[in-house]
Amino acid sequence: xxxLERKIIEEGHVLSESVLKVDSFLNHQIxxxxxxxxxxxxxxxxADKGITKVLTLESSGIAPAQxxxxxxxxxxxxxxxxxxxxxxxxxxTAEVHSFTKDTTNEISVSKDYLTAQDRVLILDDFLANGQAxxxxxxLVEQSGASLAGIAIVIEKGFQEGGRYLREQGVHVESLATIxxxxxxxxxxxxxxxxx
Amino acid sequence: xxxLERKIIEEGHVLSESVLKVDSFLNHQIxxxxxxxxxxxxxxxxADKGITKVLTLESSGIAPAQxxxxxxxxxxxxxxxxxxxxxxxxxxTAEVHSFTKDTTNEISVSKDYLTAQDRVLILDDFLANGQAxxxxxxLVEQSGASLAGIAIVIEKGFQEGGRYLREQGVHVESLATIxxxxxxxxxxxxxxxxx
Numbered sequence: 001x002x003x004l005e006r007k008i009i010e011e012g013h014v015l016s017e018s019v020l021k022v023d024s025f026l027n028h029q030i031x032x033x034x035x036x037x038x039x040x041x042x043x044x045x046x047a048d049k050g051i052t053k054v055l056t057l058e059s060s061g062i063a064p065a066q067x068x069x070x071x072x073x074x075x076x077x078x079x080x081x082x083x084x085x086x087x088x089x090x091x092x093t094a095e096v097h098s099f100t101k102d103t104t105n106e107i108s109v110s111k112d113y114l115t116a117q118d119r120v121l122i123l124d125d126f127l128a129n130g131q132a133x134x135x136x137x138x139l140v141e142q143s144g145a146s147l148a149g150i151a152i153v154i155e156k157g158f159q160e161g162g163r164y165l166r167e168q169g170v171h172v173e174s175l176a177t178i179x180x181x182x183x184x185x186x187x188x189x190x191x192x193x194x195x
Numbered sequence: 196x197x198x199l200e201r202k203i204i205e206e207g208h209v210l211s212e213s214v215l216k217v218d219s220f221l222n223h224q225i226x227x228x229x230x231x232x233x234x235x236x237x238x239x240x241x242a243d244k245g246i247t248k249v250l251t252l253e254s255s256g257i258a259p260a261q262x263x264x265x266x267x268x269x270x271x272x273x274x275x276x277x278x279x280x281x282x283x284x285x286x287x288t289a290e291v292h293s294f295t296k297d298t299t300n301e302i303s304v305s306k307d308y309l310t311a312q313d314r315v316l317i318l319d320d321f322l323a324n325g326q327a328x329x330x331x332x333x334l335v336e337q338s339g340a341s342l343a344g345i346a347i348v349i350e351k352g353f354q355e356g357g358r359y360l361r362e363q364g365v366h367v368e369s370l371a372t373i374x375x376x377x378x379x380x381x382x383x384x385x386x387x388x389x390x
Contacts, residue, residue, distance in 0.1 A: 029272045029308040030257075032265035059253035059273060062225075063261040070227035077224045078254060113224040 001041055001175040005188055007034060008154070008176055014184045018128070018156070019100065026125055026153065027060045038175060039067025042123065042151040045173045046072070049148040051121045053077060055114065055140065057107060057132055060125040064153055068123060077114065079107045079139060092142040096135035099128075107135050109143075116144030127152040127174060130161025137170075149173060156181075157189045196236055196370040200383055202229060203349070203371060209379045213323070213351070214295065221320055221348065222255045233370060234262025237318065237346040240368045241267070244343040246316045248272060250309065250335065252302060252327055255320040259348055263318060274304045274334060287337040291330035294323075302327075304334050311339030322347040322369060325356025332365075344368060351376075352384040 013021040025031035042064070054076040056065035062078050069076035081096075093108040114120070122136045133150055140147050149171035155162050157177040165172050179189040208216040220226035237259070249271040251260035257273050264271035276291075288303040309315070317331045328345055335342050344366035350357050352372040360367050374384040 023305065024307070025270075028275070028305055029270050030261060030264065032261050032271060033268070035261055036265060059257060059275075062254060062257040063271075066225060066227050066230060066258040066261055069225065070231060073228070075220075075224050076227060076258075080223070080254075110218065110223055112219070 001038070003034065003037060004153070004176045007031070008178075008186055012186060014181045014186060017181050018159070020154070020156075020178065020181055020186065022154070026063075030063045032063070035063045035067045038064045038153060039069075039071050041175060042068040042121075042173065043071035046121050046149055046151065049121070050119045051148045053114070053118045053145075054121045054123055054151075055079065055109070055136055056123045057081065057136060061123055064125070064151075065123045068121070068151065072121075075113075077109060079109045079136060081105050081107055092139045094135040094138035094142075097131050099131070107132075107139070109139050111143070114139060114143040114145055118143065118145035119148050120145050121148050121151055123151040125153045127155040127161045127165075127172070128159040130159075130164055133161060133165060154178065196233070198229065198232060199348070199371045202226070203373075203381055207381060209376045209381060212376050213354070215349070215351075215373065215376055215381065217349070221258075225258045227258070230258045230262045233259045233348060234264075234266050236370060237263040237316075237368065238266035241316055241344055241346065244316070245314045246343045247313045248309070248340075249316050249318055249346075250274065250304070250331055251318045252276065252331060256318055259320070259346075260318045263316070263346065267316075270308075272304060272308045274302045274331060276300050276302055287334045289330040289333035289337075292326050294326070302330050302334070304338075306338070309334060309338040309340055313338065313340035314343050315340050316343045316346055318346040320348050322350040322356045322360075322367070323354040325354075325359055328356060328360060349373065 011024040054065045054069040058078045065076040091108040097104045120140050152174040155174035155177045177189040180187040206219040249260045249264040253273045260271040285306050286303040292299045315335050347369040350369035350372040372384040375382040
């Protein structure tokens with residue numbers, strides 16, 4: 001997606017060989033028109049998949065999930081990250097390890113909003129090691145819902161998550177795939193490369 | 196806003212005389228079409244106010260802020276709730292006390308995304324005691340930006356926040372104002388009452 005790649009080039013900050021900060025349009029400030037185009041693009045790529053729900057993780061997934069769900073005319077649900085203070089039988093929960101922060105968070109979603117009748121599109125802002133995606137897939141599995149695919153705004157192609165998920169047969173669509181962040185420079189992966 | 200009031204009546208759960216749960220369309224699952232209508236309504240109510248930025252708080256404010264900002268054609272920014280692990284000179288921070296949970300959270304926004312040139316519309320899902328709104332106003336003040344007003348999806352009219360903010364001369368617009376949650380029933384405040 002050209003507009004997204006341009007934004008990444010113009011406004012992204014490469015903090016290290018594995019960390020890209022895009023706080024100006026996705027992770028802190030939000031560019032609403034870009035979110036709309038992202039939503040339309042995902043809705044197009046997953047049209048005719050019978051999706052009944054878009055599942056994301058708070059907080060950065062919410063704006064693109066809202067726009068994707070709006071175009072698909074289905075509800076969005078955001079899994080919560082914070083540890084629940086009270087035990088709650090009415091939640092599906094999974095653990096997500098963050099390699100960047102070296103922390104493990106519990107994510108959860110209410111049993112009211114993910115059921116065996118749902119066909120779920122998982123959406124997240126970044127795909128790196130795939131931990132968040134697998135945590136969300138775990139919630140979908142527990143609910144008995146089926147997984148239509150995974151929509152990713154920015155994939156770090158140099159990390160393992162995307163390959164691992166695709167090897168499992170999951171339909172993953174990423175709008176920008178980064179090949180490298182070396183030398184403080186963003187290089188995108190091109191399909192042509194594999195011809 | 197009639198559609199919102201209908202949703203509250205049909206899907207809201209009154210947990211006590213002060214707690215209303217609207218997880219099916221706002222706080223956990225999101226109704227994207229309702230968010231669009233909320234965004235359009237806020238954009239209309241604050242049209243011609245010279246707004247340059249919509250400021251909200253993660254996570255439940257993000258979807259309505261995205262839609263309001265989209266219609267106003269300005270960026271949205273979500274303040275973060277989590278405690279920052281590292282001291283960061285580049286943040287505006289404020290404390291927000293939650294009476295419901297009896298906790299105090301630090302909220303923060305990067306100095307990159309709130310500046311003295313901004314004219315800010317604060318948006319939040321609920322207004323009760325006004326603690327979150329005041330925390331967000333505090334961030335706006337620190338930045339030197341001016342405040343255009345406060346957009347609230349659901350106001351608890353029986354709590355003090357709304358009156359206190361309006362007495363300070365703040366332009367507060369709420370799309371649904373609840374007069375009472377007594378007897379497990381939602382009663383809305385009507386303008387007619389004050390004629």
